[in-house]
Amino acid sequence: MSSIDPEKVKELKRIANDIRVWSIKMIYRAQSGHPGGALSAADILAVLYFHEMRVDPKNPEWPDRDRFVLSKGHASAAYYAALAMRGFFPEEDLLTFRDVNSYLQGHPSLMVPGVDMCTGSLGQGLSAGIGMALAGKMDKKDYRVYVLLGDGEIEEGNVWEAAMTAATRKLDNLVAIVDRNKIQLDDFTDRMVELDPLEEKWRGFGWRVISINGHDVTQIIRALDEARKTKGRPTVIIAHTVKGKGVSYMENTAKYHGKPPQNEEEYERALKELEEERRKI
Amino acid sequence: MNWEYESPRKAYGETLIELGKEREDIVVMDADLSTSxxxxxxxxxxxxxxxxxxxQEQNMMGIAAGLARSGKIVFASSFAVFATGRxxxxxxxxxxxxxxxxxxxxTHGGVTVGEDGASHQMxxxxxxxxxxPNMRVIAPLDSNEVRRVIRFVAKEDGPFYVRLTRTALPNLTSGEDEFEFGKGRVMRDGSDATIIALGIEVSYSLLAAEILKKEGYDIRVINMSTIKPIDKDIIVKAAKDTGAIMTVEDHNIYNGLGSRVAEVLVENYPIRMHRHGMKDxxxxxxxxxxxxxxxxxxxxxxxxEMLGFLKEVKK
Incomplete structure (x- = not known):
């Protein structure tokens, strides 16, 4: 296994921390949004946009770019933060999130520079990713397609239609990442629908399966490297994560799936905890 | 009438092949109904x-979106009930x-799907x-028009819904005619009342006009292939000229042609009208x-139906 520059790892951790801080600020200012799933996905987004993906913020529609679909569209705050930090649009615009005059729609929309697919109604992003991956193969382009799914989201039947088809079509340019934070809007996923054995399900559908700690940037990098080396089938990375990661009172609870910090005190505490986390990096 | 019948589905398939030869970026999708x-x-x-x-109709539409987002012109087909409902x-x-x-x-819009029954009759x-929003809707009246419509939607950017029927249709237009998107067309002029129809019902409405002629009524028949955006002018003109309008569609009388025509009339030139078709x-x-x-x-x-309506409005 090739070694990963420790400075790079630190940088990605700081970026993930920034994504979390932005997410909290955006959602608190808007008094609306989904912090739980934004915080759980921050490390994955940091690695994708600041290490893995070939993109050009000055030319967001560059035909050879790697594609990303945030199928769990409610994590839009974290996604927009990553895009802005990567240079697709000004960071100050992040504080217009969900406003009537803003292009930063509640869920990802094609109005936003860098967004490859609009999402929000769960279960559809993997299908769009298949379309992009098929087009890449048809056009003999070497771009790759990444789709980030929520674990609650994969209760949707459309996901498994797509899972079957992606394997049938041998789409090795397609990577699905499941943000396995084990909590959905109403409750813990296993109290709603039993998703386990999740790895076996995907394997049974014909996918290469890699399970990782979704908050360990080194593991995320290595899993994406493995996916690139995998030929003849798509890869799914089951990223085991913590809902609300980084803000203690949001961790492991469904309460903050779709709710902002409830008052100024909660807000300040979230920022303080994230600041402390940053100092440890 | 001495009409030549042709399958609109076959006309669709043939036009796709022509387009495929002309353009590399056209791709076609189906969900296990491609022979139909x-x-x-x-x-x-x-x-x-x-x-x-x-x-996998749901997956098909999602993949179609991903292909289109990557620069392809995508045709996605299934039966109407699955393509739009499922x-x-x-x-x-x-x-x-x-x-x-x-x-x-x-394909397979309306009750004319036949023997398969209600589950398949969209x-x-x-x-x-x-x-x-953003969706434009066309229901061609014959196979010649199917060819023109398929060519038209291929060159126009953005989403369209095109509704075809299962059965063969009489060619009421010639192969040389132009398709005018968003325009209705007077298929038969008349001054006592107007029938506005679409798809398979246009030919039946023309035959009905012949029957009504024997009853002493001179009926205008309009083909309204484009449901959205609908041709306001031709509807308002028919209202002014003939004073009574009946719509006929192989579709529920709610939310289809009848509803669209009613909206135009109420907003622009309210007269009595009557909706005919599948009555909920x-x-x-x-x-x-x-x-x-x-x-x-x-x-x-x-x-x-028209005689009953005319008795009411013309008394």
């Missing part, structure tokens, strides 16, 4: 640009909202698709032509 929708004709000619995804949310979220270049061409699709009930099994007779949607049925 005739997209299989394209698939045989261009296997690398044909994606039959199996029984996959409605995918069409809404992944195609209409981002305004992607996907042409949903559905009578709500025009309403479902017309209600979507599901169909049943039977031969397609027997079903049209059963529901009063054949020539005799339409004439009878």
């Amino acid at each position: 929708t005739k997209t299989a004709m394209f698939g045989k000619e261009f296997p690398d640009r044909f994606f039959n995804v199996g029984l 996959a409605y949310d995918q069409v809404r979220q992944s195609i209409a909202y981002p305004k992607l270049n996907v042409k949903i061409v559905a 009578i709500e699709d025009l309403g479902l698709m017309s209600g979507l 009930r599901f169909g049943r099994s039977g031969k397609w032509n027997v079903l049209l007779e059963h529901y009063g949607m054949d020539d005799k049925g339409i004439a009878k």
Whole structure:
């Protein structure tokens, strides 16, 4: 296994921390949004946009770019933060999130520079990713397609239609990442629908399966490297994560799936905890 | 009448092949109905640009969106009931909202599907698709028009819904005619009342007008292939000229042609009108032509409905 520059790892951790801080600020200012799933996905987004993906913020529609679909569209705050930090649009615009005059729609929309697919109604992003991956193969382009799914989201039947088809079509340019934070809007996923054995399900559908700690940037990098080396089938990375990661009172609870910090005190505490986390990096 | 009948589905398949030869970026999708929708004709000619995804209408629409987002012109086909009903949310979220270049061409619209019965007879699709922002909706009246419409939607950017019927249709227009998007067309002039029809019901309405002529009524018949955007001018003119309008459609009288025409009349030139078609009930099994007779949607049925309406408005 090739070694990963420790400075790079630190940088990605700081970026993930920034994504979390932005997410909290955006959602608190808007008094609306989904912090739980934004915080759980921050490390994955940091690695994708600041290490893995070939993109050009000055030319967001560059035909050879790697594609990303945030199928769990409610994590839009974290996604927009990553895009802005990567240079697709000004960071100050992040504080217009969900406003009537803003292009930063509640869920990802094609109005936003860098967004490859609009999402929000769960279960559809993997299908769009298949379309992009098929087009890449048809056009003999070497771009790759990444789709980030929520674990609650994969209760949707459309996901498994797509899972079957992606394997049938041998789409090795397609990577699905499941943000396995084990909590959905109403409750813990296993109290709603039993998703386990999740790895076996995907394997049974014909996918290469890699399970990782979704908050360990080194593991995320290595899993994406493995996916690139995998030929003849798509890869799914089951990223085991913590809902609300980084803000203690949001961790492991469904309460903050779709709710902002409830008052100024909660807000300040979230920022303080994230600041402390940053100092440890 | 001495009409030449032709399958609109076959016309669709043939036009896809022509387009496939002309343009590299056209891709076609189906969900295990390609021998019925005739997209299989394209698939045989261009296997690398044909994606039959199996029984996955929802996934098909999502993949169509991804292909379109990557620069392809996508034709996605299934029966009307599955393309618009089963996959409605995918069409809404992944195609209409981002305004992607996907042409949903559905066959088997209406009760004229026949023996398969209500489960397969889609009578709500025009309403479902017309209600979507960014979606344009066309129901060609014959196979010559199918060819023109398919060519038109291929060159126009953005989403379309095109509704075809299962049965062969008489060619009422010639191969040389132009398709005018968003324009209705007077198929037969008249001054006592107007029938506005679409699809298979246009030919029956023309026959009904002949029956009504014997009853002493001079009926205008308008073909309204484009449901959305609808041709306001031709509707208002018909209202002014003839004073009474009846719509006829192989679709529920709610949310289809009748509703669209009613909206135009109420907002612009309120006169009495009457909606004929499937009157808010599901169909049943039977031969397609027997079903049209059963529901009063054949020539005799339409004439009878119009006579009843005229007695009311002209008394």
